[in-house]
Amino acid sequence: MTDIDPPLPPEELAHRLTEVFALVGPLYRRVQRKVEQTAPIEGLSVGVRAVLDLLRENGPMTVPQMGRAQALSRQFVQRMVNDAATAGLAEIIPNPAHQRSSLVRLTASGREAITAALAREQSLLRQVDGDLTDGDVTACVRVLGRMLELFDHVDVD
Numbered sequence: 001m002t003d004i005d006p007p008l009p010p011e012e013l014a015h016r017l018t019e020v021f022a023l024v025g026p027l028y029r030r031v032q033r034k035v036e037q038t039a040p041i042e043g044l045s046v047g048v049r050a051v052l053d054l055l056r057e058n059g060p061m062t063v064p065q066m067g068r069a070q071a072l073s074r075q076f077v078q079r080m081v082n083d084a085a086t087a088g089l090a091e092i093i094p095n096p097a098h099q100r101s102s103l104v105r106l107t108a109s110g111r112e113a114i115t116a117a118l119a120r121e122q123s124l125l126r127q128v129d130g131d132l133t134d135g136d137v138t139a140c141v142r143v144l145g146r147m148l149e150l151f152d153h154v155d156v157d
Helices: 010-041 046-058 063-070 074-086 108-125 134-150
Strands: 090-093 103-106
Touching: 010 046, 010 108, 010 134, 046 063, 046 074, 046 090, 046 103, 046 108, 063 074, 074 090, 074 103, 103 108
Parallel strands: none
Antiparallel strands: 090 103
């Protein structure tokens, strides 16, 4: 006998995924508020924080690449990049692969700010109660990843 559940039929899967959507929206909005409430420590808005985290994770990127990665409009990402650059957290540099689309990269101050923000967030997340296992989190990431793939084609501009 195996512990693996069989895949759900499409109708039942759709119903269960609706339950996930019902949790993801409020969770996202609450986390966003919490980040904004505590942001004065690093001086980061949610949008600038997202840009800095992308750059920390991926290295220099173009604004269109960041927009696609976060499903955000190029215009919004450009405003966040401009805010980050004005604050000295990111800098715009020439892109050897594409003259018209500059690269954005973290500055030392930007790396310090996003590192401090992530440390604070990790400290907060350590307070999650329950008996969650690595398998639970892996399953959650898998489900959310599949749901995100379903909407990959949605134009955000």
